[in-house]
Amino acid sequence: MFVREKLNKSGTISVQVILKSSKKYKVVKTFGSSADPNEILALKNEANQWIHGQTGQVAxxxxxxxxxxxxxxxxxxxxxxxxxxxLLNSIYDEIGFNLVGDLLFRRLVFSRIEYPVSKLVR
Incomplete structure (x- = not known):
């Protein structure tokens, strides 16, 4: 569930709680409408509290x-x-790469060995 602000033809904004299920949106509850930004914010807060009370969802x-x-x-x-x-740690140290002392270099070497795909972008 989430809170939606919907612009009405009259110019006011409706605050609704929406449930998306099976690729469809369903209006669960409408909390009111207003053109005043402060009142819209209050309605959104009320809707979020209602969702939390119904589902236990935390923002x-x-x-x-x-x-x-x-x-x-x-x-x-x-x-x-x-x-x-x-396995790679011991081989890396045996080869002598540990003398480089850079953790990022170590991770890049391991990454290249673990995922040997071309880095070219086509």
Whole structure:
């Protein structure tokens, strides 16, 4: 479910809760209409609260996405290599590429070995 603002012929904007199912949109509930931006915002907030009460959906705020991502990554204590990385790490070190000391270079080498497709764009 999501909130939709629909422009009416009269020039007002209707605030509706919409359910998309089987490629069709169904109006679940209409919260009202207005031409006043403040009243439209209040109707949208009311509609979002109604959706949350009906389904338990929580709105995700992406304004602070970078800070939240860094916070999650800071909580990761340990990364364990699995699969092909275990094999490639030892070969990479035996060849002597570990002297380069650049993690990005290591990842690019592994990526090229794991996914050996042409990088040409046609």
């Amino acid at each position: 995700i705020n992406f304004d602070n996405q970078r800070a939240e991502t860094e916070q999650v990554l800071d909580k990761i204590d340990q990364v364990k290599s699995v699969g092909i990385d275990l």
